[in-house]
Amino acid sequence: GNSVTQMEGPVTLSEEAFLTINCTYTATGYPSLFWYVQYPGEGLQLLLKATKADDKGSNKGFEATYRKETTSFHLEKGSVQVSDSAVYFCALSDPGFQKLVFGTGTRLLVSP
Amino acid sequence: KAGVTQTPRYLIKTRGQQVTLSCSPISGHRSVSWYQQTPGQGLQFLFEYFSETQRNKGNFPGRFSGRQFSNSRSEMNVSTLELGDSALYLCASSLAPAGGPYEQYFGPGTRLTVT
16 A cells, blocks of 8 residues: 655754655555645644646745655655754645555754 | 534543534535544544535544534544544535545644543
């Protein structure tokens, strides 16, 4: 079945550092890929998405590129802020379905 | 536009009891999905409803059930609660008329504690 693998956390960075959170997936066909963020005590918010190979999703300074050849969708940000501290989830969904398959989440801690 | 609302936000139940959680989707959204979030198993898909019909189902026992009303509001029910059912239950809504996937908007969740 479909699955998503994320790097273990927590990821601890200083403000203005470069962020990479790795995500790889296993799927049949051509899934859509997502990054969601969860702040403490809240639900999930969609951060960005990509629906086909080589698509780049971007939002709020975050970017991720759908790499079919490496089955990856790594999240990057050039300069993190303290307010980016949260848990980040990589997820996929098969075309035609609303079911999301999530990775285990990566906690990001940014210190001033 | 109001977001997805879930009630109650917190719930404490005893083993063997049953519980009903409610979700009101964003106005105009006809698809509602439910997810369970636990520290051990992470985020897992329970089921999705569209126009009062269950369209997809995850791998959960029959104790977990749901329904959707004509106004798209949805409820999920867990019968004969077990300690392992303690979790954050998240509801998500989307337009999703057909095909997909469409962007899903999540509610804040209901935190269920089973003692």
